[in-house]
Amino acid sequence: MDSYVYLDYAASAPMVPEAKAAEAAYAEAPYAGANPNSLHTLGREAAMALEGARREIAKALGGGFRPGEIVFTSGGTESNNLALYGIAEGARARDRKRTRVVVSAIEHDSELDVVPALKDRGFAVTLVRPGRDGRIAPEELERAVGPDCALVSVMSANNETGVIQPVAELAEIAHKAGALMHTDAVQAFGRIPLAIDTCDAVSIAAHKIGGPVGIGALALRMRCPFRPQNFGGGQEAGKRPGTQDVRGALAFAAAAKAQTDHLAERRSACAAKANRLFQKICAPGTGIQPTTTAQIDDTRLPGMVSIYVPGLDSETLILKLDQKGFEVSAGSACSSGSLDPSHVLSAMGIARNDALGALRISFDERISDEDLDRFADALIGIVAANN
Incomplete structure (x- = not known):
């Protein structure tokens, strides 16, 4: 790549x-x-x-x-x-x-x-x-x-x-x-x-x-x-x-x-990108679920999309996305070597098998809409091929 x-x-x-x-x-x-x-x-x-x-x-x-x-x-x-x-x-x-x-x-x-x-x-x-x-x-x-x-x-x-x-x-x-x-x-x-x-x-x-x-x-x-x-x-x-x-x-x-210096403008631009990505990858039929019901507005950070894929594990998803040129994580980078589900998602009441398929996609306003679209297509394709 x-x-x-x-x-x-x-x-x-x-x-x-x-x-x-x-x-x-x-x-x-x-x-x-x-x-x-x-x-x-x-x-x-x-x-x-x-x-x-x-x-x-x-x-x-x-x-x-x-x-x-x-x-x-x-x-x-x-x-x-x-x-x-x-x-x-x-x-x-x-x-x-x-x-x-x-x-x-x-x-x-x-x-x-x-x-x-x-x-x-x-x-x-x-x-x-x-x-x-x-x-x-x-x-x-x-x-x-x-x-x-x-x-x-x-x-x-x-x-x-x-x-x-x-x-x-x-x-x-x-x-x-x-x-x-x-x-x-x-x-x-x-x-x-x-x-x-x-x-x-x-x-x-x-x-x-x-x-x-x-x-x-x-x-x-x-x-x-x-x-x-x-x-x-x-x-x-x-x-x-x-x-x-x-x-x-x-x-x-x-x-x-x-x-x-320009926090309001940056936040608005980044949130718009995140909401657009969220709506595409979590659309009905994709098999991809949001980890939280909170919307990406005043209750969520802009530029962070948190999802999980029932039936798939984070490591498989990360490696397959990496092969296609997209770098994401399962959650905190400080605990990326753990085989246990995220303690955050577990504390929120998400089932263990679902939490094991979690992904965190994070970016700021520097990322392009085109790159996010290509990522969304790659992720949806990987999930479809493995279900």
Whole structure:
């Protein structure tokens, strides 16, 4: 196959020109390679560039976060780990009765895999399940929180189905119980306006929005109690030690600005493409089913189509599509080697045999309608030939 149509942006999006230009500009800068924590001239210049990137990301993120509240990390996984460990332990240190963490059952593995470790550290953990539409109902969270709750964490939009969660309502419920609120906005940032004004912490990552792999951020309110999890330097206000990646931060900032400057237009264009694809591949008689009843509008991320094919498995579908030049995934790229059905679809009540045939098609406005049409025809043909 000479060329491929890449439809796995939710795993990692192709870099945008603005991010590439920022990396190139850094390479030519006098301070390229200088440590931003050094006191000499080039170190100070690198530090100024880093702070400029921090300001740009805070502005793009919104929610009233200040530049000094942006903690650079290696990506979304580290940001989520840092949030759960650091905030839960900080809250417990401030109030010893705060020993429970509440997370949704559809969180990314970078949160759910932390659950056993939180229990080892003396926390109780409650999982809140979604409805069949993939949404966490506020009343379900209300039943789960109480005076012992330290932290609530619910993602802004799901990384497999694209379903947008009612984060503002959930944050209000968490705060009424005296708990803190974190949201994993890795998939939502740069794709939809974020409802994070009342969140205490937010995770984001560069490579989901066309920035480089290997850099992310945890936006953490100054007032939020937090215990560092790593040690060895005073970088990032002591919250995450280690020499910062200035090149990555600048490219991250450039991508964040590019993706949020014209968000409404980009969202509308991308949603139109997704709805058109959805209607074609899930038309009666194709044998292809949507994983959720939520429509691709205000309740779903634009550019993400989540489906399943009863009687076929994801691996077969992915490999057959790959042979035809189309690159998709079964769900989260971080658990692509698993033979088990998606924990997200299982939590939504989708039968195991159906969930084993799930596909996630993800893209942004850069993909052409022609490529999506060719993909739809290929998928429908594969399903027809195997039924």
